[in-house]
Amino acid sequence: MSALIDVKGLDKAFGGVNAVEGLSFSVDAGQIYSVIGPNGAGKTTLFNLITGIYTPTKGEIHLNGESVVGMEPNKLAERGMSRTFQQMQICMNMTALENVMLGRHLQLKSNLLTTLLRLPSLLKDEEDCRDHAIELMKFVGCGEYIESDASAMSYGALKRLEIARALAADPKVILLDEPAAGLNGTETAALEALIKKIAAQGITVVLVEHDMKLVMGISNRLLVLNYGRKLAEGTPEEIRNNPDVIAAYLGG
Amino acid sequence: MLNSFMQMRLKGLVILAVIILILPLFMSNPFHYDMATQIAIIAATVVGLNLLVGYAGQISLGHAGFFGIGAYFSAVMTSNYDWPPLPTLLLAAALVGVIAWIVGRPILKLKGHYLSMATLAVGFIIAIIINNEGWITGGPDGMPVPSFSVFGWELSSFNQYSFLGMEVNGYKAWYFFAGLLLLLAVWVAQNIIDSPIGRALRSVHGSEVAARVVGVDTARYKSLVFVISAVYASLMGSFYAHFTGFITPHIASFEHSIVLITMVVLGGMASTFGVILGAAVLKLLPQVLADFQELEMMMFGLILMLTMIFMPKGLLPTAQKLLKKKMSRKKVEEQA
Amino acid sequence: MFAEFIQYLFTGITIGATYALVALGFTLIYNASHVINFAQGEFLMIGGMATVSLLGMGFPMPVAIVLAVMLAGIIGVALQRFAIAPAKQADVVTLIIITIGASIFIRGIAQLVWGKEYHVMPNFSSDEPIRLFGAVLNSQSFWVLGIGALLVVALVLFFTRTLMGKAILATSMNKDAARLVGIRTQMVLMLAFMLSALLGSMAGVTVAPITFTAYDIGIMLGLKGFVAAALGGLGSGVGAVVGGLLLGVVEAMTAGYISSDYKDAVAFSMILLVLFFMPRGLFGSRVVERV
Structure with missing residues (x-):
C-alpha cells in the first residue's frame, strides 16, 4: 500500500x-x-x-x-485534504448549518446565472446540501443546534461543528x-x-x-x-x- | 424549517413592496416623488455595494466612479450619438464589469486595505477624466441626458400616462419604476446571499482561512462580488442619469463614494433592508439639516460620528436587537 | 531648461515634504490601531487656520504656531478618546466611517469659526524669493524642508531612544503582549493620535504661506498623504517619507511638463501601478499570516 x-x-x-x-x-x-x-x-x-x-x-x-x-x-x-484548527475558524456571521454547508462548497456547482435568478436546479442542489449538512451535524453530535447561529453555540459544540464542516467536503x-x-x-x-x-x-x-x-x-x-x-x-x-x-x- | 430564511426573504420583499405602494399616500408634490425616486435608485446601488462591504467584508472607496461611468456612458451615447438607452445601459454595465475585473483581480489576491486604496484611486481617475474632458462630458458644468425609453415607449417625468384607465403623471410613473428596480435589486442580492456563492462570500468575511481550507478560491469570489457590486452601481448610475435628466461630475466624486459606503455602514452592514434605510436617512438628512444653514455640516458630521460610535452595527440591526430584547422580556413577564 | 527643471523639482520636494508628514501621521495611527484616519488632513487645516487667526489677534508668530499646534494635538487626543476608543469593538469599516464623520464635524466647526474664504498667512521669514540655478524659489520652501527634516529626525530619535516611543512600537507589533509587559495601550493609542496631529499641524503651518489655507483644504491634502503612505507601503515610516517626496515630485513634473489638469490623476495612477506590480508598496513589510 x-x-x-x-x-x-x-x-x-x-x-x-x-x-x-x-x-x-x-x-x-x-x-x-x-x-x-x-x-x-x-x-x-x-x-x-x-x-x-x-x-x-x-x-x-x-x-x-x-x-x-x-x-x-x-x-x-x-x-x-480537510482540516480543523487549534484556534477554531468558525464563520460567526453565519448559522451553524450554513457553516457545515460551506464545507460542501466544492461539491456544489455554482453557476452565476442560476444563482442570480434562483433557478430550480439551484434549489434542488441546495436542498440536498442542506439535508447532507443536517445529517453531518447529527453525526458529530450537534443535532440540537441545527437552527442556531454559530455565535450562539458552546465551545465544545463549535469544536464538533468544525469537524462536521471538515467532513462535509467528503x-x-x-x-x-x-x-x-x-x-x-x-x-x-x-x-x-x-x-x-x-x-x-x-x-x-x-x-x-x-x-x-x-x-x-x-x-x-x-x-x-x-x-x-x-x-x-x-x-x-x-x-x-x-x-x-x-x-x-x-x-x- | 428549511424555508425559514426563504420566508424571511419573502416577508422582507413584501414589506418593501407595500411600503413603496403606500408611500404615495404621504407624498403631495412632485418634489417628494423626485426625492423618493432618487432614494430608490441610490438604495439599489447601495444594496449592490453591501454585497461587497457587508457580506464579503471588502472596502470600496470608489464606487461612485462606477456609478459615474454608467451615468456618463448612457448620457454621452444617447445624447451625442443617438444610441438607444437600454442597450447603452447594458453595454455600460458590461464595460464597468470588465474594468472592475481588471482592477479587482490582482488586488484582491492581497490581504488588507489594498482594495480601498485601489478603488479610491480608480474612483478619482474616473472623476478627473469626466471633469477634464469637457468636450464630451460638459466638464464641471455637467450635461443634459435624454429620457429613458424602450421600444419607442418613453419614460419621462414630464409626460402623462394612462394606465388601466388611470391617468398617471410622469414623475409618479418614474417613482413606481424606480421602486420596481429596487425590488429587483433586492431580489437578486438575496438570491446571491442565499446560495453557495453567497456562503463562500460570507465565509471570506467570517474566516478567510476556513474559507480557503474548504476549497473556496477566495480571490476569485472577492473579484466576482466586486464586479457584481460595480455592475449594480453602473446600472443604477445610468437610470439615475435618465431620471434626473442632467448630471454633473459630482456623482462620480470621492465625496459621493463616501456617501455610498456610509449608507451601507450607517444602515447596517450585511443587512439588505438596513442599507436601504441607510440610503433614505442619508438622502433625507441634508434636507432636514438645511434649515440649520451654516451648522449643517457640523451637525451632519456629529450625527454620523455618534450613530457609528453608539450603534456600530448600524441602524436597522441595532433596532432589531432592541426589539428582540423587548419582546423576550415581555414573554418573560407574561410567563411570570 | 535646467532652471525650469530645478523649479519643478523644488516645488515637488516642498509639497512632497508636506505629504510625507501627513503620510507619517497616517502610518503612526495605522500601526498603533489599524485605523485609517481620514481626519488626518483636518490637522493640517487646523494648524494653518489657527495660526492665521492667532496672528490676527496680535500674537507673535512663534507663539501663534506653538498654540495652534497644541490645539491640534488636543483635538487629536480628543478624537481618539471620544470617538475611536468608545467604538473599539467595531469593524474596521465602521472605524473608518467614524473618522470620516469626525473630519466632516471638524470641517463644519472650522467653517463656522473661520468662514469659507481663503486666508493668507505671511512667510516665516522674508518674502524675498531666492534665486538658484536660474530658478526662483520661495523662501518659505526652505522652512518647509528644514522643519520637515527636523521632525523626521525627532521622530526617529523618539522611537529609538525613548521608552514612550518603544512602547508605541511594541503596541503596534503585538497589543496583547504589550499589555502583558505593563504598557498601557490606551495611553499609547492616544499618544499616537497626538503625535500624528502634531505632525499634521506642523505640516499645515509651514506650508500655509505657500498654498494659502481654508476650512476645506484638509480633504485633498489628507488624501494625498494617504496616497503617499500607500505608495510607500502602508505602515512603513521610511515608505511614508519616500512616498511623500516621490508623489510631490511626480506631481510637480506632470503639472509642469504635461498638464496641470491631470496632475492628480498621475498621483492616483501611481498607486494603481504600485499595487499591481509591487503590492506591498515600496517599503511595505511582508507579514506572515498566523493561524
Missing part, C-alpha cells in the same frame, strides 16, 4: 528560527496517525505546511503520489488540530468515539493532540516531535517504550 501523505526532508524557518527541521514521515491511507510533542514542538506549523497555509522553506510533500508543495489550501481541498484525509483541547471528560470520550467512527468510514485521520490517553487509545501510529525534529515514530506500544520519548516527557 502506498502512502497517502508522504513528507520528506521538510524545513520551515521563521526569521532564521527553524520551527520544523529535516522532517520525514508518511501516513498510510485508512490510518489514525497522531502527532505529539511538547508545546512549541512544531505540530501546528507542520499542519499548516501540509495544508498549504505555509509554504515550506525546503522539502517535499506528496499527497496520493502528487507533489503538493506550494499549492494553495483550496487546491489541496480539491484533492481531498475528504480523503482529515487533519484535526487538538480537537480535545478545552473539552471535559465526557466530551473527550464522545470525541474519541467520533474519531473512530470517522476512521471507520475509510477517512484517514491525522491528529495533533495533547491528551495522551486519547492518543494512545485510538492511534495506529504516532510521530513524536521535539524542537521541530522527529524524536520517534511508531505504534503506540513502540512509542511508550522508546527511551528518547520517555526522557523527553519525563524531563530526564
